[in-house]
Amino acid sequence: MTEITIFVLAVFVGFEVISKVPTTLHTPLMSQTNAIHGIVMLGGLIVLGYADDGLEYVIGTIAVAFGAINIVGGFMVTDRMLGMFSKRPKPAASSASHPGASGSEKGSDK
Amino acid sequence: MIQAVLQPGGSAATALYIVAFSLFIVGIKQGTHPTTAKRGNLVAAGGMAVAVVATLLLDGMGNWGLIFLGLGIGTAVGVIASIRVQMTEMPQMVALYNGVGGGAVALIAWSEIRHGISLGEDFPLDELIPVIFAGVVGSVSFWGSNIAFAKLQDLIPTRPLAAPGQQVINAVLLLAIVTICVILAVDHESPSQGLFILLLVLAAILGNLVVLPIGGADMPVVISLLNAFTGLSAAAAGFALDNVALIVAGTLVGSSGTILTMEMATAMNRSVANVLFAGFGGAPSGGGGGSGEEKPHVSIGAQDAAIKLAYADTVVIVPGYGLAVAQAQHAIKEVADELEARGVTVNYAIHPVAGRMPGHMNVLLAEADVAYENLKEMEEINPEMSRTDVAVVVGANDVTNPAAKNDPDSPIAGMPIIEVSEAQEVIVIKRSLSPGFAGIDNDLFYEPNTSMLFADAKAAASEIAAEIGNL
Numbered sequence: 001m002t003e004i005t006i007f008v009l010a011v012f013v014g015f016e017v018i019s020k021v022p023t024t025l026h027t028p029l030m031s032q033t034n035a036i037h038g039i040v041m042l043g044g045l046i047v048l049g050y051a052d053d054g055l056e057y058v059i060g061t062i063a064v065a066f067g068a069i070n071i072v073g074g075f076m077v078t079d080r081m082l083g084m085f086s087k088r089p090k091p092a093a094s095s096a097s098h099p100g101a102s103g104s105e106k107g108s109d110k
Numbered sequence: 111m112i113q114a115v116l117q118p119g120g121s122a123a124t125a126l127y128i129v130a131f132s133l134f135i136v137g138i139k140q141g142t143h144p145t146t147a148k149r150g151n152l153v154a155a156g157g158m159a160v161a162v163v164a165t166l167l168l169d170g171m172g173n174w175g176l177i178f179l180g181l182g183i184g185t186a187v188g189v190i191a192s193i194r195v196q197m198t199e200m201p202q203m204v205a206l207y208n209g210v211g212g213g214a215v216a217l218i219a220w221s222e223i224r225h226g227i228s229l230g231e232d233f234p235l236d237e238l239i240p241v242i243f244a245g246v247v248g249s250v251s252f253w254g255s256n257i258a259f260a261k262l263q264d265l266i267p268t269r270p271l272a273a274p275g276q277q278v279i280n281a282v283l284l285l286a287i288v289t290i291c292v293i294l295a296v297d298h299e300s301p302s303q304g305l306f307i308l309l310l311v312l313a314a315i316l317g318n319l320v321v322l323p324i325g326g327a328d329m330p331v332v333i334s335l336l337n338a339f340t341g342l343s344a345a346a347a348g349f350a351l352d353n354v355a356l357i358v359a360g361t362l363v364g365s366s367g368t369i370l371t372m373e374m375a376t377a378m379n380r381s382v383a384n385v386l387f388a389g390f391g392g393a394p395s396g397g398g399g400g401s402g403e404e405k406p407h408v409s410i411g412a413q414d415a416a417i418k419l420a421y422a423d424t425v426v427i428v429p430g431y432g433l434a435v436a437q438a439q440h441a442i443k444e445v446a447d448e449l450e451a452r453g454v455t456v457n458y459a460i461h462p463v464a465g466r467m468p469g470h471m472n473v474l475l476a477e478a479d480v481a482y483e484n485l486k487e488m489e490e491i492n493p494e495m496s497r498t499d500v501a502v503v504v505g506a507n508d509v510t511n512p513a514a515k516n517d518p519d520s521p522i523a524g525m526p527i528i529e530v531s532e533a534q535e536v537i538v539i540k541r542s543l544s545p546g547f548a549g550i551d552n553d554l555f556y557e558p559n560t561s562m563l564f565a566d567a568k569a570a571a572s573e574i575a576a577e578i579g580n581l
Contacts, residue, residue, distance in 0.1 A: 006358060012365075014138075018138065021373070024144065024485070026374065029366075034204055037344045043214070043353065043356055045166065047221045048173055049172055060180070061177075065184035070207050072185045073203070074188075074204075076193070077195065079148065
């Protein structure tokens with residue numbers, strides 16, 4: 001019963017916490033929540049930690065690896081996306097406006 | 111069974127779990143504001159680290175070699191993939207990460223069933239039902255996400271693929287899945303592992319069949335929905351394992367993911383059900399160009415475009431996925447810089463679903479150092495359109511199609527669009543007249559104030575920037 005209570009409360013926390021998000025942040029936020037459901041790796045750890053037959057070893061190890069990809073990849077990718085936004089300290093917009101500056105790697109084919 | 115072992119030594123773990131999901135909640139909350147989003151992500155990652163450590167400290171854990179093998183492989187793959195992925199490929203990366211999460215859930219559920227059966231005891235229903243749910247949803251999510259990944263990566267065609275009678279097949283599959291669930295639950299004293307595996311396989315087929323008919327344009331909604339599903343299945347696994355952290359974190363993702371999904375669907379003026387069951391856009395698929403009669407359009411070169419832009423007062427750039435594919439964000443920024451140096455006001459109009467995910471275009475433009483203030487959302491820019499001299503559409507298509515407003519019979523009727531045709535002049539940079547993801551012709555291309563610049567977005571933008579510089 002307590003678990004059901006926790007579940008229902010968590011549903012409402014999830015609804016409340018998310019409600020107003022600027023479109024800009026939808027992808028990063030989706031990616032972050034995606035990383036958080038990597039929590040299933042804990043299930044993999046538990047299953048593997050108490051496994052005692054060959055197939056369970058295999059299943060458990062794959063589950064842990066999958067979960068770890070989900071967690072590590074998810075958080076890192078989110079960090080990269082958000083890093084794009086934070087490197088915005090651009091004191092003088094016009095001073096950086098000669099074309100080579102921003103397009104140094106991409107602009108070579110003009 | 112397992113959880114009986116866990117409960118006694120669980121109090122320290124429970125305390126750490128409470129810390130962990132507090133951090134998750136704070137992390138998600140901060141993720142909704144631009145200034146705190148980056149910190150929020152780190153906070154949530156910290157919460158995850160705490161939760162992992164807490165789990166490793168549980169009494170009676172063993173098989174450390176395999177645990178660290180799994181952790182090592184997963185971490186290495188995650189790190190390498192995240193470093194190497196291009197910003198344009200983010201949506202499919204998220205789909206892939208979501209898929210492996212779902213796969214982990216399905217595997218855990220299978221393992222739980224095996225474990226329960228091997229103990230030869232009565233399988234309590236309050237564990238069996240979550241296990242079954244986790245298995246089915248995890249499997250659907252795994253395969254659905256993989257198909258979404260394959261579509262976005264162009265490994266399989268993005269256009270809707272549907273067999274005749276698809277809905278009937280899906281319904282039969284669903285019925286079979288429900289039936290097996292019921293049989294397993296009724297027989298909870300000794301559930302059959304074979305039936306459970308069959309269940310996983312049927313769910314896998316269903317995951318494939320549900321996502322295959324959905325067109326590329328709807329993929330963001332699908333990924334977001336699958337993300338929410340994976341969260342819910344993780345919560346179900348938490349019920350089965352009596353693990354509070356899984357329940358809370360999984361549920362948080364399930365509910366927040368549902369909200370995100372609905373917001374995205376709303377932005378496209380479609381219901382989630384419509385996205386899932388109506389795969390639109392099969393209609394005029396005459397590849398390459400005109401499916402009907404060749405309609406008249408105006409074609410210009412980079413120099414003409416440069417002149418139109420250089421002598422404008424206000425320019426609005428409307429980027430779309432074509433810009434992302436061509437990696438043209440830096441080149442476009444050069445054009446904007448040249449124009450701003452000449453005193454032209456340049457803004458960017460971001461449709462809620464520009465690119466392949468909401469916010470995707472913002473990420474790409476931020477990568478090219480476009481100032482945040484210049485990125486205007488659709489509602490903000492549309493009233494400005496009639497006062498705009500030149501609107502430049504770069505690799506965007508369906509989100510500018512006036513048919514959404516004017517033609518009630520259009521498949522995209524009612525979808526909010528960037529009203530570029532209100533501008534004095536429109537320049538569309540595009541490789542051909544071919545239709546976009548929705549698979550329908552864009553009336554914008556044939557309007558009298560529209561000029562088409564047929565070129566790769568990046569090459570064209572670089573050329574225009576150079577031409578403006580020469581003026």
